[in-house]
Amino acid sequence: MLAKEIIKKVRQIEIRTRHLVNDVFAGEYHSVFKGRGMEFQEVREYEPGDDIRSIDWNVTARMGHPFIKKFSEERELTVMLVVDISASHLFGSQAQLKKDLAAEIAAVLAFAAIRNNDRVGLILFSDEVEHFLPPKKGSSHVLRVVRDVLGFRARRRGTALMPALDFLNHITARKTVTFLISDFLTREDLKATLRVSATRHDLVAVIAADRRERDWPAAGLVEWRDPETGARQVVDTSDARVRRMLTSLQTQQRADLKQRLARTGLDMIEVWAGEAYDRELVRFFKARERRLRT
Secondary structure, three states, rough: EEEHHHHHHHHHHHHHHHHHHHHHOOOOHHHHOOOOOOEEEEEOOOOOOOOOHHHOOHHHHOOOOOHHHHHHHHOOEEEEEEEEEHHHHOOOOOOOOOOHHHHHHHHHHHHHHHHOOEEEEEEOOOOOOOEEEEOOOHHHHHHHHHHHHHHHOOOOOOOOOOHHHHHHHHHHHOOOEEEEEEEEOOOOHHHHHHHHHHOEEEEEEEEEEEEHHHOOOOOOEEEEEEEOOOOEEEEOOOOOHHHHHHHHHHHHHHHHHHHHHOOOEEEEEEEEOOOOHHHHHHHHHHHHHHEEEE
């Protein structure tokens, strides 16, 4: 992609995503992420109206009347965007490549983060770590993040989550909010791969997919080429039985993926290339907010 085309795409994404962040996700991000990290500040006497869940029972027992623990919200969080740029993300059957979808999702999350005075970092990976952008604040930095997701050319074609997550754990001593954006087309044991990072960080899986990977049209003989391995196969899509078999296979693989991710205990967001994703993001924020309140 030429530099001018990348700049044009970055500007288009900035306009679309800023609207979403300002008008749709204005308070959602803060309510589910800010305040998750709290620092102990002091103990003071209980006052009417204080949350009884904050009572420090040890101090209360010693002093003979109630005291509460007072916490202050951590000033800032670090948000890490770990984005898959393997060859399968160059697929797109509708109006958008999966890679472009990943850039938009990254932009929404990054703009929401800096609006709340948080830092944003970026890791791009294939079957190895390809690029790292250290966490920073500011709109210009977010635009750099979007530009890198769109324009960086991966050296390798395959997908492996483990190197990227190992790298994340190595470079970040503190807990981060990490969005792992991928189509998850990997043969790795996801539970084992994600376990350590899910324990150390607030890890959210963002599944970037395309409907055509599941719903095949009657287009006659089609030579299918795996973008990551280069393997080729001719498929007769005019045969209804073949289309049903392919659809069933892809649907089962998608269900298996979501089940494997669910077993890790991660939150999930599923988005589709060429389709509006704001409802899925709102659903994620609302569900997470409800869970935090219980």
